[in-house]
Amino acid sequence: MKKVFVMFLCALCGVMLVSCGRAAESDTENVTKPAAEISETTAETSEAATTSVTDVTTAEVTTAEITTTTPQTTTRPITTTKHTQHVFAEWKTVKEPDCVNKGSKERECLMCGYKETQELPLKEHTFGEWAVTKAASCTESGVKTRKCSVCGKTEEAGIDAVGHKFGDWQTTKAATYETTGERVRKCGVCGYSQSEVIPVKVLTDADKLAMAREVAQEIADSIEGDTDLEKVSQAAAIVAWYSSQCNYTMEGKDYATAYGVFIKGEYSCAGSTRALGLVLECMGYKWQHANENQYTHQWCIVTMDGQEGYADGQVGWAGYGKHPVAE
Numbered sequence: 001m002k003k004v005f006v007m008f009l010c011a012l013c014g015v016m017l018v019s020c021g022r023a024a025e026s027d028t029e030n031v032t033k034p035a036a037e038i039s040e041t042t043a044e045t046s047e048a049a050t051t052s053v054t055d056v057t058t059a060e061v062t063t064a065e066i067t068t069t070t071p072q073t074t075t076r077p078i079t080t081t082k083h084t085q086h087v088f089a090e091w092k093t094v095k096e097p098d099c100v101n102k103g104s105k106e107r108e109c110l111m112c113g114y115k116e117t118q119e120l121p122l123k124e125h126t127f128g129e130w131a132v133t134k135a136a137s138c139t140e141s142g143v144k145t146r147k148c149s150v151c152g153k154t155e156e157a158g159i160d161a162v163g164h165k166f167g168d169w170q171t172t173k174a175a176t177y178e179t180t181g182e183r184v185r186k187c188g189v190c191g192y193s194q195s196e197v198i199p200v201k202v203l204t205d206a207d208k209l210a211m212a213r214e215v216a217q218e219i220a221d222s223i224e225g226d227t228d229l230e231k232v233s234q235a236a237a238i239v240a241w242y243s244s245q246c247n248y249t250m251e252g253k254d255y256a257t258a259y260g261v262f263i264k265g266e267y268s269c270a271g272s273t274r275a276l277g278l279v280l281e282c283m284g285y286k287w288q289h290a291n292e293n294q295y296t297h298q299w300c301i302v303t304m305d306g307q308e309g310y311a312d313g314q315v316g317w318a319g320y321g322k323h324p325v326a327e
Contacts, residue, residue: 086109086111086112086114086116087109087110087111088107088108088109088110088116089107089108089109089110090107091105091106091107091118092105092106092107093105093120094106094117095120096120097120097121097122097123098122098123098150098151099122099123099124099125099126099148099150099151099153100122100150100151101122102119102120102121102122103119103120104117104118104119104120105117105118105120106118125148125150125151125153125155126148126149126150127146127147127148127149127155128146128147128148128149129146130144130145130146130157131144131145131146132144132159133145134159135159136159136160136161136162137161137162137189137190138161138162138163138164138165138187138189138190138192139161139164139190140161141158141159141160141161142158142159142161143156143157143158143159144156144157144158144159145157162189164187164189164190164192164194165187165188165189166185166186166187166188166194167185167186167187167188168185169183169184169185169196170183170184170185171183171198172184172195173198174198175198175199175200175201176200176201177200177201177203178200179200180197180198180199180200181197181198182195182196182197182198183195183196183198184196208254208257208259208263209257209258209259211259211262211263212257212258212259212261212262212263212275212278213258213278213282215262215263216258216262216275216278216279216281216282217282219235219238219239219279219282220235220279220282220283221282222238223235223283227304227305228285228303228304228305229304229305229309229318229319229320231283232280232283232285232302232304232309232311232318233311233317233318235276235279235280235283235311235318236276236311236312236313236316236317236318237316238279239261239272239275239276239279239313239316240272240312240313240314240315240316241316242261242262242267242275243261243267243271243272243275243313243314245265246260246261246264246265246266246267247265247266247267248266248267248268249266249267249268250268252266254266254271255267255268255270255271256268256270256271256274257271257274258271258274258275258277258278261274261275261313262275267314269297269298269299269314270292270293270298272312272313272314273289273290273298273299273300273312273313273314274289275313276300276311276312276313277289277300277313280300280302280311285302285303285304286302286303287300287301287302287311288300288301288302289301290310290323290326297314297325299311299312299313299314299323299325300312300313304318304320305320307320307321308320308321309321310322310323310326
C-alpha cells in the first residue's frame with residue numbers, strides 16, 4: 001500500500017499539520033510536532049512521495065487495483081477556545097453633555113461586537129459677568145445677578161453694605177477736669193452723624209504744674225515795687241490771699257502743691273510755700289524750701305537786695321534775716 005501524505009496549516013496557531021492516509025501509529029507524532037520538526041519530516045516525505053508516485057506511474061495496475069488500494073484517512077477534530085473576556089476599543093462620545101442634559105459614550109468589543117455605554121455627567125453652567133441689580137448702601141446690602149449663556153439660568157448673590165464713610169471728629173463741647181465733653185463726625189455718603197462723649201480730662205503731675213505756673217506768671221506780671229523786699233512782700237501777700245480762699249487739709253494728693261493752692265482750693269503750709277516759690281521763680285528769684293517734708297511750719301528762703309531773708313506764703317510775711325518762727 002502506498003503512503004499518501006496531506007499537509008495543512010492551522011489557521012489559529014500557525015502550526016503545520018501532517019496527516020497520513022493510513023491509520024498509522026505515526027499520525028499522533030505528526031499532528032503534535034512543531035513546524036521546525038515537521039519541515040524536516042516534510043522534506044523526507046516529499047522524497048518518498050516522489051518515489052511512490054513514480055512507482056505508481058510506471059507500474060501496471062488496473063482500475064480495480066487502484067480502487068482496492070485507495071488509502072484510508074483518519075479525520076481528527078480541531079479544538080477551538082471561546083473568549084471569556086471582552087477586548088474593548090477606546091471610548092467614543094455618542095452625545096455631548098451640557099448644563100441641562102447628560103451625555104453618553106460607548107465602546108465596542110473587538111472580539112464579539114458587544115457594546116457598552118456609560119452616562120456622561122452634566123457640565124457646569126457658563127455664567128457671564130455679575131451685574132448689579134440693587135446697589136448696596138451704607139447700612140443696607142445690595143443684589144447682583146449673572147446668567148448662563150447656554151440654558152439661561154440666573155444666579156443671584158448679595159452685596160455687603162459698604163458702611164459709613166465718616167469724616168474727621170469735630171469737638172462740639174470740650175471736656176474739662178470736672179465735666180465730660182462731646183464730639184461728632186458725619187458720613188460723607190448719607191449724611192448720618194455719629195456722636196461720642198469726651199471723657200473728663202485726667203490730670204498728670206506735669207499738667208497740674210503747668211496750670212499752676214500759668215497763675216503764678218500772672219501774679220508775677222502784676223508785681224510792682226522799687227526794692228526786692230517790696231516785690232517779694234507783694235507776692236507773699238497775694239499767695240496768702242489765695243491760701244485764705246482754700247480749705248486747710250493734710251489729706252489727698254494736692255494739698256502740698258501749688259496746684260492745690262491756685263487751682264484745686266486746698267492747702268497746707270507746704271502748699272503755700274511751693275505756690276509762693278513758683279511765683280518767685282517767675283519773678284526771677286532763686287529760693288530754698290525751709291523745713292521741706294517736715295511736720296512743722298515751712299516758708300521760702302530768698303535773697304533780697306543782697307540780703308538773705310524769708311517770705312511766707314501762708315501768712316503773707318517777708319523780711320530780711322531769719323523767719324520769726326525760726327528765732
